[in-house]
Amino acid sequence: MTGTALTLRAFPDLFPDEDAARGWFERARWPDGPICPVCGCVNRACWLRTIRRWQCTACHRQFSVTAGTPMHRTHLSVNHSQREYARTDSAAGHRVHVNRVESFNGLLGRAVVGLFHFVSPKHLGRYAGEAAFRWNRKADACLERMAMLVRGGVGRTLPYRFLTGTA
């Protein structure tokens, strides 16, 4: 897909199920084949179809495409026909959002009011950073921005216990 516009209605066609979303995520994260997050071997993993995970042929560890990213333990697809546009893994506290922007302040303001509902001053920088990422990349094609987010999220997890200060 080319161009910058990617509507919510286009998502079900692009990602009709979890496998399609995972495939896209894998191509974005690993253009040269799966990379073992444990030993770093490139394209030396077997796909375990029944459990939908990769297994490294060198160190035998199993991993998913979301390992070591903020998307770890989340679902990669949502059911738009059921008016589902974000899915939260309550254990991990991660969320995937899709928004349009008119201006940065509008974007951040709408996000605070309509999306986050409450913004802790402790984490305001994180909310603003997320809005800035979207603002700075608004001219990019949506799928390109999503791929950039995938690559930029590798190794940048934020455990819920750390986020809440209970660690």
Ligand SMILES: [Zn+2]
């Ligand atoms: Zn390995």
